[in-house]
Structure formats: structure tokens, C-alpha cells
Amino acid sequence: xxxxxxxxxxxxxxxxxxxLRSRGWHEAERLGERASIWLARRGGEELELLLPLDPxxxxxxxxxxxxxxxxxxxxxxxxxxxxxxxxxxxxxxVRFRFLxxxxxxxxxxxxxxxxxxxxxxxxxxxxxxxAVGPRPVFSTRKPTRAxxxxxxxxxxxxxxxxxxxxxRSPVPPTLAHQGAPLPEADEPFERRVISTLATSxxxxxxxxxxxxxxxxxxxxxxxxxxxxxxxxxxALAGLVARSGARTCEITVAEAPSxxxxxxxxxxxxxxxxxxxxEAARVFRASALREDFELEGLVIRLERGEGAxxxxxTVAGVVDSSLRKVRLELEANDYPTAIEAxxxxxxxxxxxxxxxxxxxxxxxxxxxxxxxxxxxxE
Amino acid sequence: xxxxxxxxKFGEAYLRAVASxxxxxxxxxxxxxxxxxxxxxxxGTEVLRRRPRVELQLKCTxxxxxxxxxxxxxxxxxxxxxxxxxxxxxxRILLVVRVPVEPGxxxxxxxxxxxxxxxxxxxxxxxxxxxxxxxxxxxxxxxLQVLSPGALHRMMERIxxxxxx
Numbered sequence: 008x009x010x011x012x013x014x015x016x017x018x019x020x021x022x023x024x025x026x027l028r029s030r031g032w033h034e035a036e037r038l039g040e041r042a043s044i045w046l047a048r049r050g051g052e053e054l055e056l057l058l059p060l061d062p063x064x065x066x067x068x069x070x071x072x073x074x075x076x077x078x079x080x081x082x083x084x085x086x087x088x089x090x091x092x093x094x095x096x097x098x099x100x101v102r103f104r105f106l107x108x109x110x111x112x113x114x115x116x117x118x119x120x121x122x123x124x125x126x127x128x129x130x131x132x133x134x135x136x137x138a139v140g141p142r143p144v145f146s147t148r149k150p151t152r153a154x155x156x157x158x159x160x161x162x163x164x165x166x167x168x169x170x171x172x173x174x175r176s177p178v179p180p181t182l183a184h185q186g187a188p189l190p191e192a193d194e195p196f197e198r199r200v201i202s203t204l205a206t207s208x209x210x211x212x213x214x215x216x217x218x219x220x221x222x223x224x225x226x227x228x229x230x231x232x233x234x235x236x237x238x239x240x241x242a243l244a245g246l247v248a249r250s251g252a253r254t255c256e257i258t259v260a261e262a263p264s265x266x267x268x269x270x271x272x273x274x275x276x277x278x279x280x281x282x283x284x285e286a287a288r289v290f291r292a293s294a295l296r297e298d299f300e301l302e303g304l305v306i307r308l309e310r311g312e313g314a315x316x317x318x319x320t321v322a323g324v325v326d327s328s329l330r331k332v333r334l335e336l337e338a339n340d341y342p343t344a345i346e347a348x349x350x351x352x353x354x355x356x357x358x359x360x361x362x363x364x365x366x367x368x369x370x371x372x373x374x375x376x377x378x379x380x381x382x383x384e
Numbered sequence: 385x386x387x388x389x390x391x392x393k394f395g396e397a398y399l400r401a402v403a404s405x406x407x408x409x410x411x412x413x414x415x416x417x418x419x420x421x422x423x424x425x426x427x428g429t430e431v432l433r434r435r436p437r438v439e440l441q442l443k444c445t446x447x448x449x450x451x452x453x454x455x456x457x458x459x460x461x462x463x464x465x466x467x468x469x470x471x472x473x474x475x476r477i478l479l480v481v482r483v484p485v486e487p488g489x490x491x492x493x494x495x496x497x498x499x500x501x502x503x504x505x506x507x508x509x510x511x512x513x514x515x516x517x518x519x520x521x522x523x524x525x526x527x528l529q530v531l532s533p534g535a536l537h538r539m540m541e542r543i544x545x546x547x548x549x
Contacts, residue, residue: 072414
């Protein structure tokens with residue numbers, strides 16, 4: 008079958024080179040900057056490929072098409088599979104496979120589909136945040152690096168068979184160099200995200216089993232260093248419970264062009280969802296949350312005579328419930344609280360939310376302001 | 385089969401005969417390309433296209449176009465443009481097979497021999513100047529450049545050394 012121009016145009020010579028290398032081909036000769044000759048042995052036969060490296064020659068497309076048809080014959084498998092694998096050569100792969108009665112038709116209803124893609128995003132974001140620095144909870148304000156990483160990740164075209172979502176996370180290829188392999192901390196960020204994802208999935212799975220059997224939260228707390236967070240637990244719970252799946256199998260695999268990541272396979276069944284959700288709730292309830300945005304009404308003002316700072320209590324929403332949050336305001340902010348209280352106007356403030364016993368406290372409050380009128384409408 | 389198809393098929397048969405005597409393989413291009421009908425590879429199979437290689441545009445004509453210096457062939461502008469391209473990984477040539485007007489005279493055969501009429505010439509248009517023409521460009525295929533098994537061998541050797549066909 009002749010490859011269509013569109014799928015050929017999508018091929019990138021360097022990706023192809025990485026693919027060829029991962030399949031036992033070697034570059035035998037370089038024809039300047041324009042092309043290279045690759046050889047491989049299959050059985051007793053030596054195969055040859057002319058790989059164009061530069062898209063300017065007039066016969067570039069013909070040469071690419073030849074490469075694909077040679078691979079088709081050499082590997083004796085369909086072109087679509089080969090093209091898929093070429094695209095995956097320079098990217099780590101995370102595969103989500105959903106099993107359950109609702110997926111037997113190999114399709115999924117829109118509602119479940121939306122939850123799947125939303126939670127896949129949240130899961131990757133949680134791993135990216137943990138790669139920047141593990142924490143029990145990632146606030147709404149995520150590290151820029153983690154958000155930028157998300158824009159590089161791609162969804163592969165859906166494959167036939169059971170319902171599978173394949174995520175490709177491009178990663179630079181390994182360049183051979185003298186000396187010992189790089190320590191993990193020196194790996195590119197993209198790779199650290201995926202390896203964090205792999206360890207945190209295993210960690211979350213371990214913690215869920217231990218926590219369920221011991222009826223304690225501690226196992227989750229112990230896995231924070233491996234990347235487990237409230238965000239990760241919520242995303243995982245969402246993937247199994249809100250997708251309509253009985254089981255979600257997640258496989259993390261390295262890019263063939265960058266070895267060093269052990270393939271991981273973790274399977275979450277729908278019955279762990281409540282455990283994960285509860286773990287997320289406890290994480291959120293107990294953890295210090297940086298950059299927490301509090302909005303609410305001032306319901307109590309306390310300032311001792313002659314004191315410069317005052318304690319203000321705001322009734323605001325924390326984790327979807329109305330909570331009383333105490334904060335200590337400096338002399339310049341305290342009058343704002345008084346004004347808000349007199350006019351019954353809501354206030355807005357940022358700080359680190361922490362639980363002290365049964366009460367919530369917003370530490371280091373900043374940007375304490377009256378919520379603007381127009382936002383009230 | 386209409387006369388043009390018959391000419392095309394006869395041209396192919398001619399090319400196949402010469403290539404097989406020379407011990408080369410023919411292959412069809414992978415993507416539709418107006419200016420490449422066939423490729424000739426030195427060794428190998430469909431999969432295994434060993435260097436050296438040449439790709440060609442094959443034409444067959446019964447017009448009275450043979451002159452003192454060579455075959456004067458009116459080539460379509462688009463083909464001309466694609467054949468004069470210099471930046472190619474596999475070189476291209478134009479091959480024209482000249483046949484008698486009457487198909488009955490294209491071939492004669494006895495117990496001793498099979499004769500194909502008349503002859504095929506080749507030319508490389510690589511690096512020729514652009515043309516102001518809008519329809520066709522008359523190109524000359526030199527009389528000395530007959531496509532024989534020996535000539536094909538020598539051409540492949542030149543290509544193998546990185547020279548022009």
C-alpha cells in the first residue's frame with residue numbers, strides 16, 4: 008500500500024533515525040548533510056535504506072515513502088503500526104487502558120470521555136508538579152514549568168481494540184558521552200515528569216492497598232516523597248470512578264531513543280477510588296496549602312488595646328464547605344477588615360492555609376482587599 | 385488497448401529487456417510523481433534497493449523525430465521542470481523509445497532472434513536552464529546515448545562514483 012502524502016509529511020528524519028537505531032539498523036554511510044545509508048540484517052539478508060535528512064531535495068517524499076515501504080516489508084507489519092511507533096520513538100509513552108462493560112463497544116460516551124481526558128490531564132499535571140518538588144497538595148497556582156510541560160504532551164490517535172488513551176511525552180534522545188550515566192536529577196525535565204509519574208502511580212497503588220487494609224492514612228503520607236499528592240489521588244480516583252471503567256490499567260514506557268526508564272504497569276480498579284478520594288480529602292484537610300485564595304465575609308474582629316496587629320475571622324469556602332478561617336492582620340490591613348465588616352462586603356486574601364486542631368488558619372496573609380463590587384454581580 | 389497505452393507498454397517491455405540483460409532491477413516509484421515512471425537499481429529486490437540507482441521518465445514515440453544529432457523530443461513543460469531539478473538524492477533521466485508507426489512492425493521474430501524496433505535513447509536534463517515556453521520544450525537525446533545493456537552499466541558506474549548519469 009502506498010503511504011499517503013500527509014502521513015509522510017508528518018515524519019521527521021531525526022525521529023526516523025532514532026527509530027531505525029532502536030530496531031537494529033545502523034548508519035553505514037553519510038551522504039553529506041542530505042541523506043544517509045542505513046543497513047540491517049534480517050535473517051541472512053542485508054537490508055539497505057536511503058534516509059533523507061534534509062527536506063529540500065525534489066525526491067524527498069519519494070525517498071521517505073521508500074523508507075516506510077522497506078520497513079513495512081522488513082518488519083512484516085502494517086504501515087499504520089510502524090508510523091505510530093516511529094512517532095513514539097522520541098517520546099515516553101503513558102497508556103491508559105479502560106476495561107469494563109461500558110467499553111466493550113470500543114467507544115465511550117461523551118460524558119465519560121470528558122472525565123477521562125480531564126483526569127489524564129490532572130494526573131500529568133500532578134506528576135509534573137511533583138517533579139518540580141513533591142508536596143502533599145498542589146494549590147491552584149501551579150509551577151510555570153509544570154504548566155509549560157503540559158503543552159508539550161500529545162495524545163496519540165486512538166488505536167483499535169479496547170478503549171486506550173495514549174499520551175506521548177516527547178523527550179530529547181540520549182547522546183552518547185564519556186563517563187558514567189547521568190544521575191536522575193540531571194535528566195531532562197520531561198523525563199523526570201514521566202519517571203515521577205511511574206513511581207507515584209506505584210506509590211499510590213501501594214498506599215491505597217495498605218491504607219484500606221489498615222484503615223489509616225499514614226501510607227499515603229509516607230508516599231509523598233515518591234510523588235503522591237491529593238491531586239494525583241483525585242485524578243486517579245476520577246479515572247477509575249468517573250470514566251465508567253471497572254479497571255484502568257496504566258503503562259508507562261520509555262522512549263526507545265532515551266533508555267533508562269523501567270517500564271511500569273499499574274492497574275487501578277474501581278474499588279480503590281473511594282480510598283483515593285478519601286486520601287485526597289485528608290491531604291487537603293491537613294496539609295499546609297501555599298497560595299491559598301480565601302474569599303468570604305469578616306465575621307469577627309479582635310484587637311487588643313494598643314496592639315498593632317489584629318485577629319480577623321473570615322467565613323469562607325474551603326474544600327467546598329463554609330469554614331471559619333482566622334488570620335492575623337497588620338495595622339495597615341486591619342482597617343480594611345473593619346470596613347468590610349461594617350459594610351458587610353466580602354474580602355479576598357492570599358496566604359498559606361493550615362489546619363490547627365479543628366480550626367483553619369491563613370498564615371502570612373497578603374493582598375487583603377475588599378472584593379470588588381463588579382465581581383459581586 | 386488504445387495506441388498510446390500500447391506504446392507505453394512496449395516502451396516498458398523494451399526497458400525491461402535492456403535492464404534484465406544488464407542484470408539490474410526495475411522498480412516503480414512509491415509516490416505518484418509525474419516525472420518518474422521507473423527506477424533502475426543495481427542489485428536487489430523490491431525491498432532491497434541497492435545503490436547505485438537511477439530513476440527515469442519513459443516516453444515512446446512513433447513521430448518522425450530522428451535527426452542527424454539525435455532524437456528531437458517535445459517534452460511537456462512540467463516533466464521538463466522536474467527533470468532539470470538539480471537537488472535530488474537519486475538522479476533522473478529521460479528515456480525515449482522510438483517505434484514505427486505501425487504496431488505490426490514494432491516486433492519481428494524468428495527461431496533465431498527477436499527484434500524490437502527501433503531504439504531507445506536517454507538524456508539527463510539535470511541543471512538545464514528554465515524555459516520561457518508554455519506548452520512543450522524540445523529536448524535532444526544525443527544519437528550516441530543509446531540505452532544498451534553496456535551503456536546502462538557504464539551509467540550506473542558513473543552514478544556510483546557520484547558523477548552525473
